[in-house]
Every structure is written in C-alpha cells, then in structure tokens.
Amino acid sequence: MKGKSLIDVLHEIQEANPENYVPEDLALRVSETFKTSPSKVYGVLTFYTMFSAKPRGKHIVRVCRSLSCHLAEGEKIVRKLKEELGIDFGETTEDKEFTLEESSCLGMCSVAPSMMIDDVPFGNLKEEDIPLIIKKVREGAL
Amino acid sequence: MKLYRSHILVAEDSKSLAKGAKEIEELLTKEIRNIGLENEILVAPTGSLGYEDLGVAIAVYPDGVIYAPVKPSDVPLIVKEHLLKGRIVKEIAHEIGKKDVILKETRAERVLSIQERVLLKRVGMINPESIEEYIAEDGYLALEKALENGPEWVLEEVKASELRGRGGAGFPTGKKWEFTAKAKSDVKYVICNADEGEPGTFKDRVIMEGDPHLLIEGMILAGYATGANYGYIYIRGEYDLSIKRLQKAIDQARSYGFLGENILGSGFNFDIEIKKGAGAYICGEETALIESIEGKRGEPRKKPPYPPTYGLWGKPTVINNVETLANIPPIVVNGAEWFKKFGVPGSYGTKLFSLMGDINYKGVIEIPFGVKLSSIINDVGFGVKGGKSLKGVILGGVSGSLITPGELDTPVDFNSLAKIEAGPGSGSIVVLSEDRCIVDIAKNIAYFFRHESCGKCTPCRVGTEEMYKIIDYISRGLGEESDLTRLEKLSTTMKLTSFCGLGQTAPNIISQSLVKYRTEWLEHIKQRKCNANVCEFEEITEEVSNE
Numbered sequence: 221m222k223g224k225s226l227i228d229v230l231h232e233i234q235e236a237n238p239e240n241y242v243p244e245d246l247a248l249r250v251s252e253t254f255k256t257s258p259s260k261v262y263g264v265l266t267f268y269t270m271f272s273a274k275p276r277g278k279h280i281v282r283v284c285r286s287l288s289c290h291l292a293e294g295e296k297i298v299r300k301l302k303e304e305l306g307i308d309f310g311e312t313t314e315d316k317e318f319t320l321e322e323s324s325c326l327g328m329c330s331v332a333p334s335m336m337i338d339d340v341p342f343g344n345l346k347e348e349d350i351p352l353i354i355k356k357v358r359e360g361a362l
Numbered sequence: 363m364k365l366y367r368s369h370i371l372v373a374e375d376s377k378s379l380a381k382g383a384k385e386i387e388e389l390l391t392k393e394i395r396n397i398g399l400e401n402e403i404l405v406a407p408t409g410s411l412g413y414e415d416l417g418v419a420i421a422v423y424p425d426g427v428i429y430a431p432v433k434p435s436d437v438p439l440i441v442k443e444h445l446l447k448g449r450i451v452k453e454i455a456h457e458i459g460k461k462d463v464i465l466k467e468t469r470a471e472r473v474l475s476i477q478e479r480v481l482l483k484r485v486g487m488i489n490p491e492s493i494e495e496y497i498a499e500d501g502y503l504a505l506e507k508a509l510e511n512g513p514e515w516v517l518e519e520v521k522a523s524e525l526r527g528r529g530g531a532g533f534p535t536g537k538k539w540e541f542t543a544k545a546k547s548d549v550k551y552v553i554c555n556a557d558e559g560e561p562g563t564f565k566d567r568v569i570m571e572g573d574p575h576l577l578i579e580g581m582i583l584a585g586y587a588t589g590a591n592y593g594y595i596y597i598r599g600e601y602d603l604s605i606k607r608l609q610k611a612i613d614q615a616r617s618y619g620f621l622g623e624n625i626l627g628s629g630f631n632f633d634i635e636i637k638k639g640a641g642a643y644i645c646g647e648e649t650a651l652i653e654s655i656e657g658k659r660g661e662p663r664k665k666p667p668y669p670p671t672y673g674l675w676g677k678p679t680v681i682n683n684v685e686t687l688a689n690i691p692p693i694v695v696n697g698a699e700w701f702k703k704f705g706v707p708g709s710y711g712t713k714l715f716s717l718m719g720d721i722n723y724k725g726v727i728e729i730p731f732g733v734k735l736s737s738i739i740n741d742v743g744f745g746v747k748g749g750k751s752l753k754g755v756i757l758g759g760v761s762g763s764l765i766t767p768g769e770l771d772t773p774v775d776f777n778s779l780a781k782i783e784a785g786p787g788s789g790s791i792v793v794l795s796e797d798r799c800i801v802d803i804a805k806n807i808a809y810f811f812r813h814e815s816c817g818k819c820t821p822c823r824v825g826t827e828e829m830y831k832i833i834d835y836i837s838r839g840l841g842e843e844s845d846l847t848r849l850e851k852l853s854t855t856m857k858l859t860s861f862c863g864l865g866q867t868a869p870n871i872i873s874q875s876l877v878k879y880r881t882e883w884l885e886h887i888k889q890r891k892c893n894a895n896v897c898e899f900e901e902i903t904e905e906v907s908n909e
Contacts, residue, residue, distance in 0.1 A: 264659055330717075
C-alpha cells in the first residue's frame with residue numbers, strides 16, 4: 221500500500237473544516253508535502269465537484285439532476301430548494317448554514333427525486349417536504 | 363451464536379433509510395421488548411428488499427413474509443398479530459404496483475419465475491454487517507476451495523465460465539485476468555470499479571450495501587488468480603453507506619484471517635483499501651480511475667498500454683466492476699459448467715438491472731441473459747405506469763442506447779443487442795411513457811455530459827457544450843432544421859475523434875433519437891409544438907435570433 225494520496229488528504233482537510241473547504245494555506249502545505257506545485261494541487265481541487273476552494277456553508281445540499289430525477293419532476297424540487305434557501309447553485313445562505321449544489325446522479329433513482337444533505341439521503345421528495353427538512357436541519361435534528 | 367425463533371429484517375439501504383427505516387427498526391425492538399419476546403425474536407438491519415419505492419419494508423423469517431410499506435403506526439399491529447399470535451397482517455402485505463390487491467405471493471411467484479437470484483441471493487436475507495451470517499450462507503467457501511486448488515485452477519475456471527465484464531464493455535474477464543497473471547512484476551494490483559455514476563444506475567450499490575463480503579471475496583479471488591497482493595475499491599464519495607459497510611466488512615474479514623498475511627495458512631497475502639472518489643463521472647473510465655487513485659486529476663490515459671499490463675503506478679492491474687467481481691465466488695464454488703446454465707451462448711450468467719422511469723415497479727432486478735426486454739418491462743416491472751403506452755426505453759444509461767417499442771422483442775444479451783446497435787451497458791433500464799418529450803430528455807442528457815466532460819480533449823469538451831446549446835435552442839422554439847444536421851455532424855465527430863469512451867458515447871442517445879424520433883424534433887422546430895407540453899417556447903425577437 222502506498223499510503224495516503226493527495227486526494228485522501230484533501231478529503232481529510234475539507235471534512236475537518238467547519239466551512240467545508242480547503243483553504244489556501246493548507247493547500248500550499250499539501251503541495252510542499254507531496255513535493256508538487258501549488259498549481260497541481262489547485263488543479264486537483266477544482267477538478268472534483270466534491271471539493272471546494274471557497275468557504276461553504278455548514279451543510280451541503282446536493283440535489284440530483286439526473287435523468288431519473290428529471291423524469292420524476294425533480295426540477296420542481298430544485299426550484300423549491302432555491303426559493304426556500306434564497307440562493308442559487310454554488311451559493312451559500314447569509315447565515316452560513318447551507319450551500320446549494322447540483323449533483324449529476326446520486327444513484328437513488330428508484331426513489332427519485334432525491335437529494336443529500338451532508339451524508340444523509342432524502343428520496344421521493346415532494347415540494348412540501350423541503351421547508352420541513354430544511355427546518356429540521358437548521359435545528360440540528362439531522 | 364444465540365438462537366432465535368424468528369428474525370425480522372428491516373431493509374436499510376440508503377433509500378429505505380431516507381424513508382425512516384431506522385425509526386421502524388427502533389419501534390420494532392421497543393414493541394418486542396414490551397411484550398417480552400426480545401429473547402425469541404431478533405430485529406436486524408439488512409440490504410434492499412426491493413420494495414423501497416413503496417416505503418420501508420421488513421421481512422419476517424422463517425415465515426418469509428414481507429410487509430411494505432410499513433408505517434410507524436403499523437408496528438404494534440405486526441408485533442401483536444404476527445409475532446405474538448402468528449397471524450399474517452394481510453392488509454399491509456400488498457402487491458407492488460397494485461395497492462388494492464392483498465398479499466404478495468402472486469408478485470413473488472411472478473417476479474421470481476423470471477428472476478434468478480445468484481448475485482442477490484443473500485441481499486435482504488442476511489445482516490450485511492455480520493460476517494458470521496455471510497459465512498453461514500456459504501460465504502468464503504469459494505476462497506477455501508480456491509486455496510486448495512491453486513491460482514491456475516481459479517483462472518481456468520473463470521475463463522471456462524466465459525464471464526464477460528459487467529461494467530459496460532463486456533470484455534471477457536478470464537482473458538483480462540490472464541494478461542495480468544502472465545505479466546512479470548513484483549507488484550500487481552486488483553481494482554474494483556465502484557464508481558457507479560451512470561445516471562439511472564444503482565445496482566452495484568445494492569451489492570455493496572446488502573452483501574459487501576461477496577465483493578471482498580471476489581477481489582481476494584481475483585488477487586489470488588493473478589498474483590496480486592493489494593486491492594483497491596474505488597467508490598463514489600456520495601455512496602456513504604456503501605463505504606461504511608465495506609469498511610466494516612474489510613475489518614471483519616481481516617480479523618477472521620481472510621485478508622492480510624498468510625490467508626488461511628496458505629502463504630498468500632492480500633489486503634484491500636477503500637479509495638473514496640470526489641465527484642467526477644469520468645472516473646468510471648478505468649484509466650481515469652487509476653489516475654484518481656494515484657491522487658491526480660481523473661483524466662483518461664492513452665491506450666495501449668492497457669491496465670492489465672500497465673496500470674496503477676505502472677504495475678499490472680486487474681480492474682473489474684463490482685458486479686463482475688460478485689460473480690466470481692459463485693463461479694468458483696459451483697464451477698463454470700453450473701454458471702453456464704444461466705443465460706445464453708455469448709452471454710452466460712445473470713445480470714443486474716436498475717429498473718426505473720415510468721414503470722410500476724422500480725428497483726434492482728436480477729435476470730438471466732436472454733430474457734426479452736418486453737418481458738422485463740411487463741412481467742418484472744408490471745408495465746408502464748398509469749397504463750400508458752410506451753414511447754421507448756433508454757438502455758444502459760445515458761451513454762447507452764435508445765430502444766423503440768418495435769425493438770422490444772430483442773433478447774437482452776450482448777449478441778442480440780449488438781444487432782440493434784445496443785448493449786446492456788451499465789444495466790440501467792429507463793422506461794419512457796408516451797407523455798415524454800424526446801427533446802427534453804436529450805437536453806437533460808446533454809446537460810449532464812456538458813458538466814461531466816473532463817476537458818482533456820477538444821471534441822468532447824467543446825462538443826458537449828455545443829450539443830447542449832443547440833438542443834437548448836430547439837427546446838426554446840428557436841431551432842432551425844439545419845440544427846439537426848449540425849447535431850448529426852457533431853455526433854459523428856465526437857464518436858470518431860474523442861479521446862475516451864465518455865466523448866465517444868455521449869452523443870449516443872441524441873443521435874439515435876434524431877433517427878428514431880425525427881418527427882418530434884421537426885415538430886419542435888417547424889411548428890414550435892411540444893406534444894408533451896414540457897418545452898417552453900419563447901417569443902422570437904430580433905435580439906435572440908441574432909444571438
């Protein structure tokens with residue numbers, strides 16, 4: 221076994237950061253540790269959608285936009301989420317609680333439309349579920 | 363192990379968990395304790411029971427009764443009636459897709475008459491977090507048999523089974539293994555491709571969540587046959603539950619001596635590590651996946667050299683899909699001849715499919731190769747939702763193929779599907795009813811590829827972008843007939859010149875729809891008409907038409 225890869229380390233840094241991102245100073249230290257250039261680290265960081273080089277909210281909301289969810293009227297869920305959170309994709313709420321992101325497929329097609337908040341999956345979503353779920357998460361009941 | 367008179371298994375795959383399966387499990391435990399049966403009845407989590415589209419499902423053994431959907435308010439009744447008095451609560455043992463029909467026997471008989479549960483035989487039967495239950499159901503028997511007979515025997519058995527890769531390309535697994543087995547190197551690797559990212563596909567997840575040891579045993583056997591001592595499972599970062607269950611299974615296997623140094627006293631060493639992906643569809647492409655394990659951007663490599671001789675860190679590497687590896691233990695235990703009883707020549711064995719879209723039963727099914735697509739839809743899937751007529755089927759994911767109702771009698775196997783320029787691909791079956799708009803579907807697929815193109819080569823990077831733009835225009839009522847020619851040319855260019863499979867297959871559904879559903883495309887352009895009423899046409903203004 222070769223030990224941890226650059227991606228493993230970036231995962232660890234991001235998971236330990238309450239703002240869910242990889243800060244520049246740590247990214248620079250990663251480049252020193254792996255004896256590679258900062259641009260290479262930045263290249264990896266921005267290649268993968270789960271990583272962020274900018275601060276994000278406490279909770280990451282990933283809504284699925286795959287064909288399966290699209291056929292199950294997933295766009296309504298997308299609209300409702302944007303409305304409820306008052307933000308667009310890639311944005312963070314003012315209270316720094318939520319960042320909204322789109323996912324290409326969460327692999328939950330049989331319970332479409334679906335989304336994940338952090339590690340928790342939600343399926344068979346209806347528009348009226350969204351405010352309740354967001355409220356629960358805000359109250360720390362996830 | 364303590365003995366119980368009855369087991370209740372709660373489906374706790376990620377979809378069921380999203381519907382409150384944990385809560386049901388806790389309630390069951392509480393109710394059973396209330397009536398003092400906690401020493402007689404065991405409540406345990408299991409993988410998918412195949413009912414998650416309905417709601418939380420529980421199975422009661424040895425009675426073999428499945429209740430679904432179970433609401434918290436049903437729990438006291440089930441416990442009192444069934445577990446205390448032995449009377450089945452028929453009211454909530456519904457038939458899937460027909461909520462007013464009581465009891466599940468007919469469904470079980472009908473579905474199981476077509477399905478063959480070889481890979482899924484333990485899913486929904488055992489607690490996936492218990493290695494003891496896996497072992498009790500013939501788990502790690504294949505490993506024992508392999509170690510007795512030697513690596514060459516395993517390789518020959520896999521070759522003789524004619525197993526073909528289940529990741530999409532269908533390359534003979536035994537042949538792939540032989541390249542690596544023959545390659546001279548001090549270090550070799552086995553990689554399991556668990557980066558299940560094709561939209562509409564969730565079959566591998568059912569194995570990883572429902573029977574993780576099956577995959578681990580398959581990997582150890584792959585290592586043994588090819589002379590590799592290290593294995594990696596590359597799994598999507600989004601598959602949180604799969605990662606947890608696999609890690610637990612790896613730890614258990616290590617403590618039992620199935621992984622690590624000198625496995626079962628044979629002198630063979632093998633260990634497995636999980637590598638978590640970070641959200642990139644391209645990493646399902648094997649060389650991009652290898653780059654990603656190495657910690658780099660997931661961009662595909664030039665082939666040849668191929669991974670079996672030049673793979674991870676330049677070493678010979680066997681890389682197989684989850685489902686392919688899950689086939690290995692049953693082949694080794696029962697022999698190649700047994701395996702070839704399932705399926706048809708050229709496509710032996712069973713195949714997992716993720717059934718979804720406008721269909722009454724959604725979920726993962728296992729069928730022997732050679733069953734007609736129409737039978738899968740009508741007999742296993744209980745037909746098109748709402749009694750509507752069928753518009754088409756997207757087979758093998760969004761990079762797969764588009765099948766018209768006229769082609770439904772094609773048997774699902776590699777050779778028969780090849781005749782209509784299709785393949786089982788990722789094993790996804792998306793059913794489209796007459797109410798669907800082909801332009802809208804093409805637009806969703808184009809949006810996906812635009813986002814997931816890795817950007818390494820121009821035909822794919824620019825092609826996916828252009829493709830989306832053209833389709834978006836048409837969907838807004840701003841298209842011209844010449845746009846269809848442009849789309850066709852673009853498709854051909856991408857297919858012929860893209861660097862890897864992503865760009866080569868991205869135009870598949872779109873270009874096939876231009877042939878098979880051309881009238882509908884023309885209606886959008888010429889009459890600004892969308893029969894499904896989903897496309898929102900814009901007023902044509904000077905500004906837009908000059909854009």
